[in-house]
Amino acid sequence: MSIKIGILGYGNLGRGVECAVKHNPDMELTAVFTRRNPADVQILTETAKVYHVDEAVKMKDEIDVLILCGGSATDLPVQTPEFAQYFNVVDSFDTHARIPEHFQAVDEAAKKGNKVAMISVGWDPGMFSLNRLYANAILPGGKDYTFWGKGVSQGHSDAVRRIDGVLDARQYTIPVKEALDAVREGKNPELSTRQKHTREVFVVADENADKAKIEQEIKTMPNYFDEYDTTVHFITEEEMKAEHTGLPHGGFVIRSGNTGWEDEHKHVIEYSLKLDSNPEFTSSVITAYARAAYRMSQEGQSGCKTVFDVAPVYLSLQTPEELRAKML
Amino acid sequence: MSIKIGILGYGNLGRGVECAVKHNPDMELTAVFTRRNPADVQILTETAKVYHVDEAVKMKDEIDVLILCGGSATDLPVQTPEFAQYFNVVDSFDTHARIPEHFQAVDEAAKKGNKVAMISVGWDPGMFSLNRLYANAILPGGKDYTFWGKGVSQGHSDAVRRIDGVLDARQYTIPVKEALDAVREGKNPELSTRQKHTREVFVVADENADKAKIEQEIKTMPNYFDEYDTTVHFITEEEMKAEHTGLPHGGFVIRSGNTGWEDEHKHVIEYSLKLDSNPEFTSSVITAYARAAYRMSQEGQSGCKTVFDVAPVYLSLQTPEELRAKML
Numbered sequence: 001m002s003i004k005i006g007i008l009g010y011g012n013l014g015r016g017v018e019c020a021v022k023h024n025p026d027m028e029l030t031a032v033f034t035r036r037n038p039a040d041v042q043i044l045t046e047t048a049k050v051y052h053v054d055e056a057v058k059m060k061d062e063i064d065v066l067i068l069c070g071g072s073a074t075d076l077p078v079q080t081p082e083f084a085q086y087f088n089v090v091d092s093f094d095t096h097a098r099i100p101e102h103f104q105a106v107d108e109a110a111k112k113g114n115k116v117a118m119i120s121v122g123w124d125p126g127m128f129s130l131n132r133l134y135a136n137a138i139l140p141g142g143k144d145y146t147f148w149g150k151g152v153s154q155g156h157s158d159a160v161r162r163i164d165g166v167l168d169a170r171q172y173t174i175p176v177k178e179a180l181d182a183v184r185e186g187k188n189p190e191l192s193t194r195q196k197h198t199r200e201v202f203v204v205a206d207e208n209a210d211k212a213k214i215e216q217e218i219k220t221m222p223n224y225f226d227e228y229d230t231t232v233h234f235i236t237e238e239e240m241k242a243e244h245t246g247l248p249h250g251g252f253v254i255r256s257g258n259t260g261w262e263d264e265h266k267h268v269i270e271y272s273l274k275l276d277s278n279p280e281f282t283s284s285v286i287t288a289y290a291r292a293a294y295r296m297s298q299e300g301q302s303g304c305k306t307v308f309d310v311a312p313v314y315l316s317l318q319t320p321e322e323l324r325a326k327m328l
Numbered sequence: 329m330s331i332k333i334g335i336l337g338y339g340n341l342g343r344g345v346e347c348a349v350k351h352n353p354d355m356e357l358t359a360v361f362t363r364r365n366p367a368d369v370q371i372l373t374e375t376a377k378v379y380h381v382d383e384a385v386k387m388k389d390e391i392d393v394l395i396l397c398g399g400s401a402t403d404l405p406v407q408t409p410e411f412a413q414y415f416n417v418v419d420s421f422d423t424h425a426r427i428p429e430h431f432q433a434v435d436e437a438a439k440k441g442n443k444v445a446m447i448s449v450g451w452d453p454g455m456f457s458l459n460r461l462y463a464n465a466i467l468p469g470g471k472d473y474t475f476w477g478k479g480v481s482q483g484h485s486d487a488v489r490r491i492d493g494v495l496d497a498r499q500y501t502i503p504v505k506e507a508l509d510a511v512r513e514g515k516n517p518e519l520s521t522r523q524k525h526t527r528e529v530f531v532v533a534d535e536n537a538d539k540a541k542i543e544q545e546i547k548t549m550p551n552y553f554d555e556y557d558t559t560v561h562f563i564t565e566e567e568m569k570a571e572h573t574g575l576p577h578g579g580f581v582i583r584s585g586n587t588g589w590e591d592e593h594k595h596v597i598e599y600s601l602k603l604d605s606n607p608e609f610t611s612s613v614i615t616a617y618a619r620a621a622y623r624m625s626q627e628g629q630s631g632c633k634t635v636f637d638v639a640p641v642y643l644s645l646q647t648p649e650e651l652r653a654k655m656l
Contacts, residue, residue, distance in 0.1 A: 019589050023468050044589050100653050129656045137616040137643035140351050261347050261372050265604035276593035284587055288465040308651055313636040315465035323636055325428050328457045
């Protein structure tokens with residue numbers, strides 16, 4: 001009996017979930033739901049079908065977990081509460097500041113429908129959050145650091161693309177090595193935004209554009225770039241295609257803290273990710289939590305859950321006995 | 329209302345737990361139980377008392393969680409099932425091969441007493457196990473690596489001390505940098521025991537001892553050293569005291585695996601620890617799980633649990649609302 005998965009939204013994340021399901025022998029992809037014309041959406045899984053999103057609720061008894069692959073700005077705040085009434089769901093809602101209100105809305109819907117709804121699953125929020133929690137619980141007297149990169153920030157790339165004269169752009173966030181080293185040595189430095197990360201932007205500009213002006217506009221863009229040291233490179237469309245089509249990312253969560261009667265011993269806990277494909281890794285985390293959502297629902301649990309609420313045993317393909325024998 | 333902690337066994341680990349309790353404002357140390365004469369045991373906490381172990385069961389209603397700080401070879405296989413009938417308990421049982429039978433014995437006792445018993449808590453088993461599980465669930469097609477060190481192995485130090493003519497010894501386990509680098513680059517190397525770690529031994533020898541013979545005996549000792557490249561240094565008692573009294577340790581859990589329809593993208597997940605004091609860090613993990621044992625017991629749960637069974641939220645000083653707002 002496989003866990004039957006549905007995907008809502010077939011972009012980078014949806015395709016990533018499809019690939020992750022293929023890697024998990026206890027799951028099968030049943031359906032992909034789209035807002036586009038289903039006939040126009042080509043998926044990879046031969047045994048699954050594409051439907052219009054309006055058909056989803058009718059299929060609620062054929063799907064064990066519906067994975068919501070929309071965006072956090074406008075899709076998920078509406079979709080997750082809506083579908084949590086009918087399905088066990090998992091989303092990757094990543095607007096950190098709005099998580100409490102999203103949790104509230106989803107919790108009410110999921111309890112009404114007696115379903116399990118996992119929100120904010122991925123790597124940050126997600127695995128990074130978990131590592132912050134574990135490290136804080138172990139070393140209550142300590143200091144947390146999160147560094148991102150090297151990797152592509154889609155939000156920053158989009159912001160640059162909106163500048164006049166920019167045809168395409170790719171922005172890399174890069175952690176500053178000296179800052180990372182000081183943190184790893186347990187020096188607990190106070191670091192400004194500028195001291196933690198630099199930004200590197202590759203731009204394809206219109207041939208008539210004023211490159212100096214574009215560069216100035218990028219470097220002074222409020223919130224996105226003004227607090228960072230930013231390097232701008234103008235490249236050709238061919239170079240962009242050849243060298244910058246991937247979506248690598250990663251980062252580091254580090255906590256250092258002290259133990260001992262007089263705080264005499266120092267400890268450093270570090271978790272890091274080096275990812276060739278940000279959406280596929282995020283999808284892989286989501287898919288593991290879909291297994292947990294299914295199992296917790298089978299046990300009679302309901303309501304909104306985050307990664308903090310999920311005992312690790314629910315995530316694994318292996319039985320509790322196998323895990324204790326082989327992985328503990 | 330603080331969580332009232334008892335400690336059974338006041339060696340390095342017991343003292344570490346005492347220090348960790350001091351760092352956790354929701355806990356207080358109530359009692360230390362010892363097999364020695366209580367009058368001979370000096371503890372650091374002024375508000376706690378030392379009792380003979382035979383007094384423990386009488387105090388079962390005054391203690392919320394009893395932390396068992398004995399050894400895995402002979403103490404814990406007896407003590408954990410015994411005390412799990414009367415107390416919520418946490419132990420750090422670390423004989424990996426015997427965990428299933430220990431679990432079974434403790435589970436029966438804890439269910440009989442309607443208590444929560446957490447076993448094998450620390451960093452390996454413990455945090456390293458958790459990271460193996462999480463990384464396996466995310467990247468089911470991948471390969472696991474665990475490296476230990478640089479750090480003191482007490483078992484190996486003890487083994488050297490048993491050699492004729494050795495007055496004192498300290499053994500460091502050191503991960504091989506080239507192996508670690510290859511794993512981090514996602515090369516998935518096949519590594520022999522010798523390729524993963526080297527061993528370095530500092531020995532204080534009797535002045536009349538045959539040092540060449542001691543060195544030979546160390547390097548060829550079955551299981552402990554024969555499969556490793558080992559370096560032996562003879563030092564004075566003063567050098568031992570000045571440079572080798574600490575108990576640093578640490579290590580790395582790394583999983584690399586691929587995602588994508590054709591496994592075209594590579595990912596590396598790494599968790600690492602750099603610890604000044606192995607027993608104090610272990611104690612800090614145990615103390616966080618004591619909080620979880622208490623909370624799970626309050627909810628009516630019972631039986632044997634491992635780190636795999638504990639939802640992260642139970643470990644934290646912060647409320648679920650605070651965690652979602654600040655740490656997710």
